[in-house]
Structures are given as structure tokens and as C-alpha cells.
Amino acid sequence: MGDKANAHPGAAGRAATADRPSSVRNVVLVGHSGSGKTTLIEALALTAGAVNRAGRVEDGGTVSDYDEIEHRQQRSVQLSLVPVEWGGYKINLLDTPGYADFVGELRAGLRAADAALFVVSAAQEADAIAGATRMVWEECAAVGMPRAIVVTHLETARTDFEELTRVCGRIFGGDDPDAVLPLYLPQYGARTPDGHAPVTGLVGLLSQKIFDYSSGERKETLPDAEQTPLIEEARNRLIEGIIAESEDETLMDHYLGGGEIDIKTLIEDLEKAVARGIFHPVLAAAPAPEGAKEGLGTVELLELITGGFPTPLEPVAPAVTTPQGAPRPQISCDPEGPLVAEVVKTASDPYVGRISLVRVFSGTLRPDDTVHVSGHGLADRGHEDHDVDERIGALSAPFGKQQRPLPQVIAGDLACVAKLGRAETGDTLSAKDDPLLMEPWTMPDPLLPVAIQAHSKADEDKLSQGLSRLVAEDPTMRLEQNRATHQVVLWCMGEAHVDVALERLRSRYGVQVDVVPYKVSLRETFGDRSSGRGRHVKQSGGHGQYAICEIEVDPLPPGSGIEFVDKVVGGAVPRQFIPSVEKGVRAQAAHGVAAGYPLVDVRITLLDGKAHSVDSSDAAFQTAGALALREASAEARIDLLEPVAEVRVLVPDEYVGPVMSDLSGRRGRVVGTEQAGGARTLVRAEVPEMEIGRYAVDLRSISHGTGQFSRSYARHEAMPPQVAARVREPSENGA
Structure with missing residues (x-):
């Protein structure tokens, strides 16, 4: 790395294959x-x-021309693939959003990749690096994914590359900071009047050569006498770090004994350690100035990718089963093996239709093949399971707004597949005569609810189809038709996720929606015993209506529902009309008796009543039963019940205090804490659901992006009187 001859680049305008x-x-x-x-x-x-020197592709666009929403919001919101060629290798670069709301796109990128480049800005604070990126680093470490670090924005004033590499060693290296070391040091030019020294090149610590980019092209020179001592300390530390991870245990003794180690051996050991995921080199990079052929550090980075990162042959592929769950032998990355591919992203193009980004793990995918689509266990999020055959359309390599055709896609490669009308993100593509299902990757739960309604009648007609297409693209989104509140709810990852979802509904599917206040499913119950009399007597000529009933209502323990008890004696209410009374009181209970919320946890006892031999009827006794319950509620204390969620919050230890204080301010009860490893604490609490509608956003702020939480329904319990009064007020005034 850094000593190899410049590899032959790919050609602009054709698909990398x-x-x-x-x-x-x-x-x-x-x-x-x-x-x-x-x-x-x-x-x-x-x-x-x-691309050409101006950074443009054939149609005049750039490789970053992906999505109109991204241009409007000035940030990446989806996973994007950019394939390039370098030195006879095809490199699939997967660009992921950096904003926490789009972690689903990041997880998809991790699934499709075999190695990761962690991009760290020299302009960032150390806390931002730790908070935003450490959790992803730990995810990669858990599966042994090879990682390297690239430092950007070195052109920013007051940056310190050496200090930043020490920070990276502390944050990412953990107990072994010497496993995170730079391969190159920046070379600085003359200082400007404001005291800033621009980066003009890199000093290779192993080769002891200078790679000068100041002319716009990479040129090799040797350091002068003044520069040599400056790199000696960093070079020795790098060599010791490489030797410490070497599989050849004799190298350390040889080195400590004063012996020289051949640079070729060092590079080979470095590449092996990187590929095994136990050594993480730090490099620097910067965009090419106007008219330049190469960006600073890009050649070195491409050499690291091709020489140090693993091929698709090396990582163990995810486990596969039949669609029914029967185990199957472990697949290997063999183009001649059984077809196993996975949809890692789904998008819609207004002209082409649905486009699926696919990673082929085994076999070879060809245009017009008929494949079996299996997936994917996310029915609770509005994504139906699939078990169908589909004929795929054209295969292509994306490049900006272009789709460059491909003749086939072999095991280990990625490509876009057109016209997979049923397949969604996470689905498995396999041979139609040998259907298989890959073990799914973990997707975070969407925890920010947004209630929406169609803006107009025309939008209402298109809403259902638009929402189904929207959630098909994004497995981190959940669609809920809440029967209790009669609301359509989109569960998202955060506010930015909401903005993108609503914008896609409008611009891509032509559906305009309005956001309305999100409602939780409140309930009502009796706070004490009460009684009521329902009298429904009408005479209007001809057949009349006559029904009278008397009831008693008693509160029951939580979760009891509604009990109906018949204690009528002497036939005061004829037997055929007792079910009518029950039907009437249950219908009234469903509509509520005070603030319009369902009534629960009461025993309603029918004690007495009167009937008429001609004018009594089923409808009359239903009405009388409802009137009796309403009269009973007017004389009783009616409690509002609110849903309480069991909340589990996982945060670094330093944020436990602020998190617990915040939960208490939400009327929450902390029921316990426990150490979760990695200097993190799990806080368990019970919190009213009314208070955690925006907790996904607020926790991110409290914990600087490092907190995670889950929620599950625990029970309904009585709402404090002052809170209940605020909830009742709109109903009493409104409506």
C-alpha cells in the first residue's frame, strides 16, 4: 500500500463488470x-x-445525482451504489446516510458490504465522533467486519490530524489503541496569512516516500533530511502495531532484536490483519481541486480497498432455510452454486417502475430469469410475506441517474434489478425449483408515531396504494390502521424520516396528506358504584315503543372488561328482551359515557324493569339499556384510563442521570437499572404513552445520539385528575 505502481483506472461511460x-x-x-x-x-x-475531470458522467450529471429529495434537503437520505474499476478490480462503493433517522439504509449497506470505511471529519468534535459512529463500529466488530478510517476536511482551519488519530485510537481501538494507526501523515504547504497550512500531499510511513498532490496529479518524491526524523516515531509505532497482529510470531523477536523487516512482508501482514478485521488503518483524503485528475489520498485508499479488504469469498454468508423454515446447507460464494440473492434496497422510478438493489450471495443472476421471491417476516410493519415466482427484468449498474446494462451478475456482486413487482427490501431471490430464504438482518423499530389523513377526496382515493408502495421501500417504517382511535399512523425513525416519507408520498405517488395530532387509546371506567334507570316510552299512534330497565354498575379490577349480569326476578323484563338490554349497554359502553372513550372494567347488573305486551321490542330495550348506563354515569365518578408503556432505555453510563430525570418529568416510574456491558446501562421504566410520543427525538438529544429504547404496552391505568381535566376539556367544549 503506497508502494505499488498506479493501477489502471476504469473507463468513464461503461458499466464496471x-x-x-x-x-x-x-x-x-x-x-x-x-x-x-x-x-x-x-x-x-x-x-x-x-468520471471526467469536471466530475461529470456522460449525461452531464454527477455520481451523487440520486434523488430530488436529497438535493432539496442537502443530505443523503438513502443507500446508493457507485461501482468503479481499479486495477482489474470492481469496487462497489455503498454510500449511506449519516443522519440517525435513516439507520435502516445504513443497516442495508452493512448487509451488502464485506468491509467498511468509517469517514471522520477533521472538523468534528471528538464527542460527535464517539456519539454518532461508535455504535456502528461496535456492530461491525461483533461480526468481524474489516474496517478502516478515512479522515476528511483536513483543509479546514485549525485541524490536527495527529490528535484526531489518537482520538480514533481511543474511541475505536478500545483496549488496543495500537490497532488503529495511520498509514500516512499529511504533508503541509506554506502557511496562509490566517495561519492555515494547506495539505498538499501524504508521507507514506512504510515506504518513506512523499506522494505529492499539489500539481493535481500524484507524484512520488523522497523526503529530505529535515523530514526523515519527523516520520520515524510514527513509522516505528506502525511497524510494531502491524507485527503485533501478525500471524508470524517470530517477527516481533526479530524486530526487537534490531533486525530490519522487509517492506513487502510488512505490507502483506498489514493486508492480512486488515482483512481479518483486527487492524484498522487511518488514512486521509480530500476532493480533487478544479481541473485535477486525482483527489488527495484517493490512490492510497483504492490500494487499501483492493489489497487489504476481503473478497466476497472470505466472509461467511448468512444462513439459509427453506421458506417453511427447514435448515439448508451453508451457501458459498460460487457463481455455479444455487441462486441465492437478497434485495437490500427497493426504490421506485417514475419511468422504469420499481428497482431493486440486489446482492448476489451464490449463483449467477441473468436477465429474464424467473426467480422465487421469499420473505420476510415484517408483517407487523405492513410488509406482507412473499412466496411467489417472478420474472426479473433488465440488470444494470447504477451511476448517478444512469442505469448501465449488465449481461449478468455473479456471486459476490451487486446490481439493480428492474420489474420485480412483488419483492421488497429483505426478500430472498432463489431458483424457482429450489426456493430458499436468507436469515434476515436486524432492523430497528420505528418509534415516532405520525397520524395522517388525506388532504382531499382525490387524495383519499390514492392514499392506500401510495402508503403500501411507501412502506414496501422502507422496512424501518410501519403502517398502522388504529382501530381504537380510527387513525392512520406512520411509525417512523425521527422527524427527518417523517419529512422524507411525506415528501415521497406527494412527489412520487401524487398523494397530499395532512398531519393531525396523534391520539392514544384512552378508556373510561366507573370510580364507584352507581345505578341508573332507562325509560324509553313513546306513543305516536299505532305501534308504540315501551321499555324500562334499572341497572347497577360496579367497578372491576383492571383488565376485566365488561360483565353483564341478569338479576331480574318475576319476569319484570321478559326473557327475550334481556339480551337486548345487554346489547344496548354494550353499544353505549363502546361509545363511552363521559368523554367519548370506550368504557371498560365494570359489572353491569340488570335488576328490574317493565315491559308492554304490544309496544315492547328489541330496539326499545336496546335504547333503554343505553339510557340507563348514561344515567348511571351521570351520578358516578368516571375515571379516564391511559395506556402505560414499559420502556427500556439503553444509554452510556454518563447519560443515566439525565435520562432518569427526563423519564420522571414524563410522569414515569423508574423500576430498575442494570449494567449492560460496554459502559452502558439499561434503564427500565413505566411511562404513560401520552408522554412518549416524541421520545425517539428527545432521547437522541439527551444522549447525543447514543441512546436506544424500546417500548411495549403494559396496561391501562387511571389518569391523574388534573391531566384528565385537560383531556376532557376539548371534548366538553367541542365537540
Whole structure:
């Protein structure tokens, strides 16, 4: 790395292709919003020859021309693939959103990749690096994914590369900071009047060469006598870090004994340690200036990707079963093996229709193949399970707004598939005569509810189809038709996720919706015993209506529902009309007796009544039963019951105090805490659901993006009188 001859770049205007898995590298870029991931991909595409000097592709666009919403919001909101060629390798660069709301797109990128580049901005505070990126780093570490770090924005004034690498070692290295070390040091030019020294090149610590980018092209030179001592300390530490992770245990003894180690051996050991996920090099990169052929550090980064990151042959593929759950043998990355591919992203194009980004794990995918679609266990989020055959359309490699046709896609590669009308994100594609299902990846639960309604009658006609298409693209979104509140609710990851979802409904599917206040399912119950008399007597000539009933209402323990007891004696209410009374009181209970919420947890006892031999009827006794319950409620204390959620909050130890204080301010009860490992604490609490509608947003603020929580329904319990009064007030005034 840094000592190899410049590889032959790819050609702009044609699709990057792969003829064998060993020539593919799948790399996901991870980093905080604004860290420079998309700009880095553009610089890599320029260096690889995928775009011209102006950074444009054939149609005049750029590799970052993905989505109109992204341009309007000035941030990435979805996973994007940019394939490039370098030195005979096809590199699939997966650009992920850095904003926490779009973590589902990030998880999809991690699933599709075999290695990760963590992009860290030199302009960021250390806390931002730790808070936004550490959790993803730990996810990658848990599965042994190889990782490297790229430092961007070195052109920003008052940046310190050496200090930032020490911060990265502390944050990402954990107990072994020497596993996170720079391969290159920045070379600085003359200071400007404001005291800022621009980065003009890189100093290779292993090769002890200078790679000068100041002319717009990479040139190699040797350091002068003044520069050599400056790199000696960093070079020795790097060599010791590489040797410590080497599989050859004799190298350390040889080195400590004063022996020289061949640079070729060092590079080979470095590449092996990176591929095994136990050593994480730090590199620097910057976009190419106007008219330049290469961005600073991009050649070095492409060499690391092709030389140090694993091929698709090395990672163990996810487990597969039959669609019915029967185990199947472990698949391997073999183009001649059984077809197993996975939809990692679904998008809609207004001209082409649905486009699926697919990672092929085994076999070879060809245009016009008929495949079996199996998936995917997210029915609770509005995503139906699939078990159908479909004929795929054209295969293509995306590049900006272009779709470049591909003749086939082999195991280990990624591509876009057109016209998969039923397949959704997370579904498995396999041979129609040998259907298989891949083990799904973990998707976070959407915890921010947004109630919506159609803006007009025309929108109402299109709403259902638009929503079904929207959730088909995004497995982190859940669609709920709440029967208790009669609201259509989109559960999202955060406010930015909501904005993008509503904008896609409007611009892509032509559906305008209004956001309305989200309602929780309140209930009512009697606070004490009460009685009521229902009298429904009408004479209007001809057949009349006559029914009288007397009831008693007693409160019951929570969860009891509604009990109806018949204690009529002497036939005061004829037997055939007793079910009518029950039907009437249950119908009234469903509509509520005070604030319009369902009545629960009461025993309603029918004690007495009167009937008429001619004018009594089923309808009359239903009405009398309802009137009796309403009269009983007028004389009783009616309590409002609110749903209480069991909330589990996982946060770093330093945020436990603020989190517990915040939960208490939400009328919550903390029921316990426990250590969860990794300097984190799990806080368990019971909180009224009315108080946690926006908790997904607020927790992110409290914990600087490091907190996670889950919620589940616990029970309904009585609302405090002062809160109940505020809830009743709109009903009494309104409506």
C-alpha cells in the first residue's frame, strides 16, 4: 500500500463488470452526517476514471445525482451504489446516510458490504465522533467486519490530524489503541496569512516516500533530511502495531532484536490483519481541486480497498432455510452454486417502475430469469410475506441517474434489478425449483408515531396504494390502521424520516396528506358504584315503543372488561328482551359515557324493569339499556384510563442521570437499572404513552445520539385528575 505502481483506472461511460468473485470488493461508507462520504465517493470515482475531470458522467450529471429529495434537503437520505474499476478490480462503493433517522439504509449497506470505511471529519468534535459512529463500529466488530478510517476536511482551519488519530485510537481501538494507526501523515504547504497550512500531499510511513498532490496529479518524491526524523516515531509505532497482529510470531523477536523487516512482508501482514478485521488503518483524503485528475489520498485508499479488504469469498454468508423454515446447507460464494440473492434496497422510478438493489450471495443472476421471491417476516410493519415466482427484468449498474446494462451478475456482486413487482427490501431471490430464504438482518423499530389523513377526496382515493408502495421501500417504517382511535399512523425513525416519507408520498405517488395530532387509546371506567334507570316510552299512534330497565354498575379490577349480569326476578323484563338490554349497554359502553372513550372494567347488573305486551321490542330495550348506563354515569365518578408503556432505555453510563430525570418529568416510574456491558446501562421504566410520543427525538438529544429504547404496552391505568381535566376539556367544549 503506497508502494505499488498506479493501477489502471476504469473507463468513464461503461458499466464496471466482474467476471469472478475474487475481483469484487464491496465497501460501505459509514459516518456522521456532513463527514464527507458522498464527496469522497466522487473523488474516488474521478481517480478511478469513472468520471471526467469536471466530475461529470456522460449525461452531464454527477455520481451523487440520486434523488430530488436529497438535493432539496442537502443530505443523503438513502443507500446508493457507485461501482468503479481499479486495477482489474470492481469496487462497489455503498454510500449511506449519516443522519440517525435513516439507520435502516445504513443497516442495508452493512448487509451488502464485506468491509467498511468509517469517514471522520477533521472538523468534528471528538464527542460527535464517539456519539454518532461508535455504535456502528461496535456492530461491525461483533461480526468481524474489516474496517478502516478515512479522515476528511483536513483543509479546514485549525485541524490536527495527529490528535484526531489518537482520538480514533481511543474511541475505536478500545483496549488496543495500537490497532488503529495511520498509514500516512499529511504533508503541509506554506502557511496562509490566517495561519492555515494547506495539505498538499501524504508521507507514506512504510515506504518513506512523499506522494505529492499539489500539481493535481500524484507524484512520488523522497523526503529530505529535515523530514526523515519527523516520520520515524510514527513509522516505528506502525511497524510494531502491524507485527503485533501478525500471524508470524517470530517477527516481533526479530524486530526487537534490531533486525530490519522487509517492506513487502510488512505490507502483506498489514493486508492480512486488515482483512481479518483486527487492524484498522487511518488514512486521509480530500476532493480533487478544479481541473485535477486525482483527489488527495484517493490512490492510497483504492490500494487499501483492493489489497487489504476481503473478497466476497472470505466472509461467511448468512444462513439459509427453506421458506417453511427447514435448515439448508451453508451457501458459498460460487457463481455455479444455487441462486441465492437478497434485495437490500427497493426504490421506485417514475419511468422504469420499481428497482431493486440486489446482492448476489451464490449463483449467477441473468436477465429474464424467473426467480422465487421469499420473505420476510415484517408483517407487523405492513410488509406482507412473499412466496411467489417472478420474472426479473433488465440488470444494470447504477451511476448517478444512469442505469448501465449488465449481461449478468455473479456471486459476490451487486446490481439493480428492474420489474420485480412483488419483492421488497429483505426478500430472498432463489431458483424457482429450489426456493430458499436468507436469515434476515436486524432492523430497528420505528418509534415516532405520525397520524395522517388525506388532504382531499382525490387524495383519499390514492392514499392506500401510495402508503403500501411507501412502506414496501422502507422496512424501518410501519403502517398502522388504529382501530381504537380510527387513525392512520406512520411509525417512523425521527422527524427527518417523517419529512422524507411525506415528501415521497406527494412527489412520487401524487398523494397530499395532512398531519393531525396523534391520539392514544384512552378508556373510561366507573370510580364507584352507581345505578341508573332507562325509560324509553313513546306513543305516536299505532305501534308504540315501551321499555324500562334499572341497572347497577360496579367497578372491576383492571383488565376485566365488561360483565353483564341478569338479576331480574318475576319476569319484570321478559326473557327475550334481556339480551337486548345487554346489547344496548354494550353499544353505549363502546361509545363511552363521559368523554367519548370506550368504557371498560365494570359489572353491569340488570335488576328490574317493565315491559308492554304490544309496544315492547328489541330496539326499545336496546335504547333503554343505553339510557340507563348514561344515567348511571351521570351520578358516578368516571375515571379516564391511559395506556402505560414499559420502556427500556439503553444509554452510556454518563447519560443515566439525565435520562432518569427526563423519564420522571414524563410522569414515569423508574423500576430498575442494570449494567449492560460496554459502559452502558439499561434503564427500565413505566411511562404513560401520552408522554412518549416524541421520545425517539428527545432521547437522541439527551444522549447525543447514543441512546436506544424500546417500548411495549403494559396496561391501562387511571389518569391523574388534573391531566384528565385537560383531556376532557376539548371534548366538553367541542365537540
